[in-house]
Structure formats: structure tokens, C-alpha cells
């Protein structure tokens with residue numbers, strides 16, 4: 001596995017978050033000015049030079065080549081874990097005063113059998129956590145990479161779109177405007193979600209590695225069998241030559257038997273040798289906060305309020321986001337009002353509907 005673009009992106013994003021200044025110079029070499037304590041932890045000068053390109057490192061001996069296996073990279077990742085929880089950044093310059101935001105968020109929802117009326121809009125800061133994992137695929141060889149996953153700490157869902165947008169945004173240590181922050185889910189829950197998300201994303205590379213392992217296991221098995229077959233033929237030739245000496249024939253037969261046993265044992269060991277183990281280690285945590293516009297809506301049926309929904313308008317990619325379901329907490333754009341005289345929870349998302357055995361009006 002080639003070192004993915006994630007390592008490159010992580011180092012360049014993490015440096016400013018840790019208080020360092022970094023610029024790319026010619027020939028793929030980067031120059032960074034590190035805070036004192038960081039330089040000490042990295043065991044590098046405050047004016048630190050590094051590269052991701054082996055050719056550039058060969059030409060410029062003063063630059064560290066950041067690849068797995070280099071202790072400088074290991075210390076860099078350790079430093080991230082050390083400061084991780086304190087690493088919190090804000091995305092400035094987002095257009096939250098858009099007068100159409102509430103309407104756009106409300107219009108993105110559809111509620112069957114009722115009317116959705118926008119009553120108020122609020123701007124709230126929402127926290128997102130980007131977990132960075134070091135991935136090790138271990139078998140007879142070991143391959144490593146980085147993989148990250150972002151979780152929306154207000155809903156507990158994966159925020160895949162934010163990941164792509166983060167790289168293009170500048171981050172600030174302080175909020176631009178002091179909006180109240182939406183309560184966050186516990187870190188342990190977010191970690192579980194991020195891990196599951198990362199494992200899902202690794203399924204493709206894992207599948208490719210598994211197929212490669214299986215091919216190599218098959219090749220080794222065929223090689224062992226061919227070797228044993230050659231040995232057996234050799235011994236049979238010897239037996240033919242000494243056929244008048246029963247003691248030598250018996251000894252040769254014992255050798256053939258032992259050879260066959262050894263071959264069988266080595267083939268039996270192959271599945272263990274080529275088994276693939278995936279290990280994820282948390283190497284960094286970035287907490288990113290940005291404002292969102294919440295559209296507080298009432299759901300009306302026959303002029304009576306039967307529920308509330310609060311979809312969001314996201315100023316980062318200017319999109320309307322789904323609302324959390326009052327019944328299951330899942331995110332959905334589509335709701336149904338349950339009919340019946342005594343419904344304690346009349347609003348149901350698509351996922352809740354079949355479970356509740358509801359009649360769709």
C-alpha cells in the first residue's frame with residue numbers, strides 16, 4: 001500500500017492547529033517553524049524541514065522523510081495524541097445571516113398528511129470531531145496508513161461531507177461570534193461511531209489485501225507441493241537403484257514418509273501465516289466548531305400542532321440538512337403523521353414507519 005494522501009494532509013493540517021507555521025518550498029520540501037515545546041518533543045530544531053517524497057529526501061539530507069517507520073513521524077503522531085483534546089478550532093466567515101436559510105431548510109422536508117410551518121430560526125454552534133486513526137494491516141507483512149472519520153457531535157452521525165470541505169477552510173482558535181453551542185454526545189459514543197466509520201471505509205483496501213494474501217498463500221502451497229513431488233521422485237529413483245537391499249529401501253521409504261508429513265504440516269500452517277489482522281489506533285483528534293441555522297417548525301394537522309421538527313441549514317456547503325426524528329433520533333427528510341385518536345408520538349420518519357405498522361394516509 002502506498003502511503004495515502006491522508007498522511008500528507010494530516011501533517012499539513014495539524015501543524016497550524018498545533019501553533020506551527022508551515023510553507024512548501026521548492027522540490028517538495030516543507031519548512032515549518034515549531035513552537036518550542038513541540039520542537040523539544042519532536043527532538044527537532046524549531047526551524048524544521050521535512051518532505052513526503054523519498055527523492056526529495058535523497059537530494060536534501062537536512063529534510064526528514066515522513067514515512068511510517070521514521071521515529072520523527074511516530075513522535076509527531078504521539079504529540080497529536082498528547083494535545084488532542086485541547087485541539088479545538090472554529091471555521092470563520094460563514095454566511096449565517098442568510099434570510100432564506102430557515103425557509104430553505106423547512107422546504108427540504110416533506111411531511112405527509114400535515115403542514116409544516118416555520119416559526120423561528122436560531123443560529124447555534126455545532127461541534128464536529130475528526131478522529132485520526134493509524135491503520136495497521138498485519139499478516140506475514142505489515143502495512144500502515146492513516147484514516148480519518150468525522151462525527152457530528154450534536155447528532156452522533158458521520159459527517160462525510162465536512163471532511164472534504166475541511167481542507168479548503170482556514171481554522172481559527174476563537175469563535176467569530178459567540179453563538180450558544182448545541183449539547184454534544186459523549187466522547188466514547190463519538191469514538192465508537194468514528195471507528196465503525198473508519199473500518200467501513202477500509203473495507204475496500206482490506207478486501208484487496210485479503211485477495212492478495214489468498215493468491216500468495218495458494219502460490220506457496222503449490223510451491224511446497226511441487227518441491228515435495230520432486231523430492232519423492234528423487235527418492236523413488238534411489239529406491240529403484242537399491243531395490244535388492246531391503247534395509248536401504250526401508251530407510252528411503254521412511255524419508256519419503258517424513259517428507260510428506262513435513263509438507264502437510266507446512267501447508268496446514270499457511271492459513272495462519274497469511275491471516276490478515278486490522279488494527280486501528282487513535283493518533284489525533286481535532287474538534288471543529290461552526291455555526292448552523294436551525295429552522296424550528298411546527299407540524300400542523302387540522303390547525304392543531306401535532307409535533308415539532310428542526311431541520312438545519314448548513315452555511316458551510318449551503319445545503320439543507322435533514323431533521324432528527326422525534327421517535328428514533330435518526331435523520332430524515334421525510335415524515336408521516338400517524339393517524340389515530342390518541343397518538344403520543346404522531347410524527348414518524350421513514351425508518352420508524354414499518355416498525356410502528358402505521359397506515360400511510
Ligand SMILES: [Zn+2]
Pocket residue numbers: 325326327328329330348349350351352
Ligand atoms: Zn424515526
